[in-house]
Amino acid sequence: MKLEGVSKSYKHRGRLVTALDNATLEIHRGEFVAVVGASGSGKSTLLLMFGGMLSPSSGRVFLNGHSLYDLSPNQRAEIRRDKIGFVFQTFNLIPYLTALENVQIPLYLAGRAPADQRERATNLLHRVGLGDRLDHKPAELSVGQQQRVALARVLANDPEVVLADEPTGNLDPDTSEQILRQLDELNREGRTIVMVTHDPRAAARAGRILHLNAGRVLPQGPNPDSSRPAGEPNYAVVEGARR
Amino acid sequence: MQLRQLVWREAFERKNQLATSFFAIFLGIAAIVSIKSITFYSEKAVARELDALGANILVLPKSASVQDYYSADMQHEDFPEEYVSVLTMSDLQGLDNLSPKLSIPIEVRGKKVTLTGILPKSEFQIKAMWAGAGVFSLPAEGCGSVAVVPDAFKPPVQETLMRKRVIDDLGDNEALIGAEVAALLSIREGDEVEALGKKFRVTAVLPQTGTVDDSRIFAHLHTVQELTGKGHVLNAIEIVGCCNAIAGGLVQKVNKLLPNAKVVTVTQVVDTQIKTNRMMARLSFVFLGIIVLVGGASIANYMYANVFERRREIGSLMALGAGSGLILRMFLLKALLLGLAGGVAGYVLGTVLAVTLGPRVAGIIVMPMPILLVWAVGISVLIALAASYLPARRAALLDPCATLQEV
Structure with a gap:
């Protein structure tokens, strides 16, 4: 994944806000990158741009060599469906559907048959330890269980890239640890993880940390606290300083 | 999981809000079906009278x-x-x-x-x-x-x-x-x-x-x-x-x-019949106008509110890979179901009212008219779809990022 000179500005109550300022960076396949920074520094903007959900004011965003925002919105939706998984801080589960049905949604969007959807969704919920909560609606689950349903939903279509926005923001330490372990596991399976977080302990799990400050990506090297084995991609190419 | 399941579950989740729109179209259709049934048999009754009257x-x-x-x-x-x-x-x-x-x-x-x-x-x-x-x-x-x-x-x-x-x-x-x-x-x-x-x-x-x-x-x-x-x-x-x-x-x-x-x-006789027919036809049109305005406005209002309320859900679906076409279909299918239910229920109530009240109000025997079911469902579905199209389009064109309120 790559950003080339990407800026994003929008007007808020008549004032021009720069969410991202001329950012250029590259994230390699299989990396686990944490994006940290103060509130309003542009972390979520960065994540949504990688997910094809927010077009830049200038610059280009690449995924597997394709310029995302040169594609139509529906083509970007197809890429999200097939290659990208989102994990949200507030889980964003569909409230009127059961855990099983929530996990079935990406499979339905991918055109899988209902029986196939049910089988795979059941397996995924078993994998995240919710095999006995298939018919529970989100409101009937604890926050930790909701986040695990969200994680199972992310895995439904076996995405190459997982974009997680404060995945542990609403969780107690034990549940946070469970979620981080799941993300570690996904990364070990070869998936690229980009995680926005305020939590230093969560950031420490990443192979690389990107610092954002007022929309600028600050120069940053490999994460010294990373437990990543040597030889794995674990570097940053950051050219985001304001000119 | 299928689209109709998604629509059905959501409709029942928020059934109280849906009920207002349903009743608006249901009562409107019932009124028209009732008037049309009574008018039809009333015209027939007058025609029989005319027949008895002579040339x-x-x-x-x-x-x-x-x-x-x-x-x-x-x-x-x-x-x-x-x-x-x-x-x-x-x-x-x-x-x-x-x-x-x-x-x-x-x-x-x-x-x-x-x-x-x-x-x-x-x-x-x-x-x-x-x-x-x-x-x-x-x-x-x-x-x-x-x-x-x-x-x-x-x-x-x-x-x-x-x-x-x-x-x-x-x-x-x-x-x-x-x-x-x-x-x-x-x-x-x-x-x-x-x-x-x-x-x-x-x-x-x-x-x-x-x-x-x-x-x-x-x-x-x-x-x-x-x-x-x-x-x-x-x-x-x-x-x-x-x-x-x-x-x-x-x-x-x-x-x-x-x-x-x-x-x-024999102008007087014929004119009376024609005037009666025209009056009933106008009355039907008035009710049709009312149902289009009240029913349509109620459905459009409900759909706009529904889209607003579900922005986050729409954003989530888009984040999961739903295209704008699917979001559009999701809302239009809901409108279709609303129109079908309103049309069928309106036909049933309208027919019951006509059959019950016809002999008392107009002194005529009124029988159910199956053709009006087609008409009622057609009108009801058309109004529901037309009233929902703009809200549905708005949902389909929502900025997924804004709907997630993440920026």
């Missing part, structure tokens, strides 16, 4: 007036009997009954009365050309041919003989006597009466009708033609025309077929 179109000699006809002062004007063939052989719709007549003033026992020659129904059927045209075998579709009430199938009794305008059989020396003439000349059924030198046996004294028929003696047309020595001529053809057909220009069409005759309509 509503007159074909007269070119220079004659309606007054001439009623005063029977038409002995100097006539037209060929072939005019009847012209009418029966034509493809005109709405001619429910024809009654060719030749009327002349005569004196019987020193009193002035009108002798009217009429053609019994049996002779129409004997004439191959006329029977082939099917005047008496037309399907019962005109307002004058309606036979919904079982009584209509009963053979005509004496009291209705004149009102039906068609007399099944009438011999050459048989006569029917109007009530006024019978009273004036003290004639009773079975008596003999002499007219133009010929003796007739009175087969029936007709009941009082309050019309010009009360002062007439009816005999076979061909007998009267022979007695007057005028040959095969007529001076009137009474037509029971369907009022809707008259409104649709039947009189003008008959006039075109018979350019040498005068074609007039």
Whole structure:
């Protein structure tokens, strides 16, 4: 994944806000990158741009060599469906559907048959330890269980890239640890993880940390606290300083 | 998971909000179905009344007036009997009954009365050309041919003989006597009466009708033609025309077929029927307007609120890979279900109301009209889809990022 000179500005109550300022960076396949920074520094903007959900004011965003925002919105939706998984801080589960049905949604969007959807969704919920909560609606689950349903939903279509926005923001330490372990596991399976977080302990799990400050990506090297084995991609190419 | 499951579950999750829109369209459709059902059977009932009342179109000699006809002062004007063939052989719709007549003033026992020659129904059927045209075998579709009430199938009794305008059989020396003439000349059924030198046996004294028929003696047309020595001529053809057909220009069409005759309509009677029909049609349109406005606005308002409320959900679906087409379909399918439910429920309630209230309000028997189900569902679905299209489009074009409120 790559950003080339990407800026994003929008007007808020008549004032021009720069969410991202001329950012250029590259994230390699299989990396686990944490994006940290103060509130309003542009972390979520960065994540949504990688997910094809927010077009830049200038610059280009690449995924597997394709310029995302040169594609139509529906083509970007197809890429999200097939290659990208989102994990949200507030889980964003569909409230009127059961855990099983929530996990079935990406499979339905991918055109899988209902029986196939049910089988795979059941397996995924078993994998995240919710095999006995298939018919529970989100409101009937604890926050930790909701986040695990969200994680199972992310895995439904076996995405190459997982974009997680404060995945542990609403969780107690034990549940946070469970979620981080799941993300570690996904990364070990070869998936690229980009995680926005305020939590230093969560950031420490990443192979690389990107610092954002007022929309600028600050120069940053490999994460010294990373437990990543040597030889794995674990570097940053950051050219985001304001000119 | 399928689209309909997604839509169904969401609809039931927020069923209270959905209920308002459902009731708006359901009640509107029920009102229209009820009005249309009552109107339909009311028109049929009025048409039957008109049928009983008699002819509503007159074909007269070119220079004659309606007054001439009623005063029977038409002995100097006539037209060929072939005019009847012209009418029966034509493809005109709405001619429910024809009654060719030749009327002349005569004196019987020193009193002035009108002798009217009429053609019994049996002779129409004997004439191959006329029977082939099917005047008496037309399907019962005109307002004058309606036979919904079982009584209509009963053979005509004496009291209705004149009102039906068609007399099944009438011999050459048989006569029917109007009530006024019978009273004036003290004639009773079975008596003999002499007219133009010929003796007739009175087969029936007709009941009082309050019309010009009360002062007439009816005999076979061909007998009267022979007695007057005028040959095969007529001076009137009474037509029971369907009022809707008259409104649709039947009189003008008959006039075109018979350019040498005068074609007039009993305007008061027909106008009353046409006005009633138009009033009910306008009432239906008013209700249609109300349902389009109230039902449509209610659905549109609900859909806009629903889209606003579900922005986050829409954003989540888009983040998971849903395209704008799927979001559009999701809302339109919901509108379709709403329209279907509103249409079917509205038809059921409207029909129940019409069947229950019809006899009390309009004094008519109303039967369910299945065709209105198609109409009700069609209108309801159309309104629901039209009212939901813009909100659905708005949902489909939502910025997924803004819907997640992450920036």
